[in-house]
Amino acid sequence: MKTWHMVAALAAAAVLTLTIGLFPARAAAPGDCPQAAFGFTTAERDRMKAAVDGARAAAKAPGVTAGVFVPGRGTWICVVGVSDEETGRPMNAADKVRIASITKTFTGTAILQLVDRGLLGLDDPLSRYVDWPDGNAITIRQLLNMTSGVYNYTEDPTFGVRYQADPTGSFGPRDALDIAREHEPYFAPGTGFHYSDTNYILLEQVLERVTGRPIGDWIEDEIVAKLGLTSTSYPATATLEAPYSRGYDSTPDPGDADTARDVTYANPGYAGAAGAMVSNLRDLRIWAGELARGALLSDRLQQERLRTVPLAQGADVSYGLGIADWGGFLGHNGTILGYNSAMFHDPDTGATIVVEINRSDLDTDHATPLFGELAEILYPDR
Numbered sequence: 001m002k003t004w005h006m007v008a009a010l011a012a013a014a015v016l017t018l019t020i021g022l023f024p025a026r027a028a029a030p031g032d033c034p035q036a037a038f039g040f041t042t043a044e045r046d047r048m049k050a051a052v053d054g055a056r057a058a059a060k061a062p063g064v065t066a067g068v069f070v071p072g073r074g075t076w077i078c079v080v081g082v083s084d085e086e087t088g089r090p091m092n093a094a095d096k097v098r099i100a101s102i103t104k105t106f107t108g109t110a111i112l113q114l115v116d117r118g119l120l121g122l123d124d125p126l127s128r129y130v131d132w133p134d135g136n137a138i139t140i141r142q143l144l145n146m147t148s149g150v151y152n153y154t155e156d157p158t159f160g161v162r163y164q165a166d167p168t169g170s171f172g173p174r175d176a177l178d179i180a181r182e183h184e185p186y187f188a189p190g191t192g193f194h195y196s197d198t199n200y201i202l203l204e205q206v207l208e209r210v211t212g213r214p215i216g217d218w219i220e221d222e223i224v225a226k227l228g229l230t231s232t233s234y235p236a237t238a239t240l241e242a243p244y245s246r247g248y249d250s251t252p253d254p255g256d257a258d259t260a261r262d263v264t265y266a267n268p269g270y271a272g273a274a275g276a277m278v279s280n281l282r283d284l285r286i287w288a289g290e291l292a293r294g295a296l297l298s299d300r301l302q303q304e305r306l307r308t309v310p311l312a313q314g315a316d317v318s319y320g321l322g323i324a325d326w327g328g329f330l331g332h333n334g335t336i337l338g339y340n341s342a343m344f345h346d347p348d349t350g351a352t353i354v355v356e357i358n359r360s361d362l363d364t365d366h367a368t369p370l371f372g373e374l375a376e377i378l379y380p381d382r
Contacts, residue, residue, distance in 0.1 A: 102284070
């Protein structure tokens with residue numbers, strides 16, 4: 001549930017080419033890197049493996065899963081380390097992980113589906129659906145593209161303490177909105193950009209008011225099932241369905257940062273429509289391409305989705321309606337207690353890169369820099 005991290009080294013991230021398709025879920029012994037590497041050179045494979053190992057070391061992660069798929073050039077799947085430190089179970093490409101803010105791509109799609117069906121408008125005021133301070137000046141579009149100015153509840157220090165201390169504790173949308181109400185907005189609606197998880201909690205309220213259904217049910221029925229994403233879900237409880245990778249985080253004691261604690265089981269209500277979902281490498285590969293192509297939406301709404309605003313002046317990263325554009329790569333990243341992930345697809349070339357890491361550092365995103373390294377290895381001149 002963290003802000004998109006602008007990493008200077010990735011500003012010139014290369015463009016990749018990948019296909020959508022199935023690949024075998026293969027186990028990995030700790031330190032191994034199983035791969036189907038059709039067309040990549042030994043040097044490329046060695047450098048990509050080194051990048052994965054480097055990211056794993058930087059994150060102090062038990063395991064990393066990465067997939068690179070380039071039509072006409074190669075497929076490379078790297079699965080290193082363990083998914084369970086207690087049992088030593090190796091990571092597996094089929095393992096589910098919490099995908100954090102990649103959830104926003106699903107929530108954004110769900111809202112755009114309602115627009116396509118004439119059930120709400122992008123420029124409708126929030127106040128038409130939810131009682132919120134200045135809700136008459138905030139639009140659905142501004143919530144989607146992070147220009148509403150609404151305070152991000154996950155930036156509140158008391159939230160972080162509560163989440164870290166009791167990951168399975170009681171927390172839901174009302175709690176998130178109560179926290180955000182206590183803070184002044186960052187700016188007047190439409191006059192700036194600030195990434196805010198609260199925007200997507202408010203969109204959750206909008207969808208449920210319009211449809212009369214929980215947002216998780218809508219996403220699973222209208223997106224996940226229709227695209228055959230068999231390992232993707234919007235969980236309602238703290239548990240995960242097997243197979244899954246366990247998630248780890250540093251202990252709350254800052255003097256013991258090298259010791260990991262198991263935080264696999266966490267209440268998805270802490271993240272809601274901003275970051276509650278679960279998926280795996282195979283499904284994220286499929287979803288990245290479908291998202292970039294506008295599956296389940298009209299051409300008009302896909303064009304609206306890809307109207308982006310820059311994160312900062314001169315930035316190579318911009319944000320649309322529940323989607324990020326990094327120099328032509330479309331997708332999202334995510335950090336949540338126990339997990340890091342990144343998922344990007346280039347519609348011009350067909351490239352897809354997916355990264356999953358089973359340890360979190362809520363102040364640092366390790367998955368997105370790894371995505372950038374893999375891209376630059378394949379396309380050093382881009």
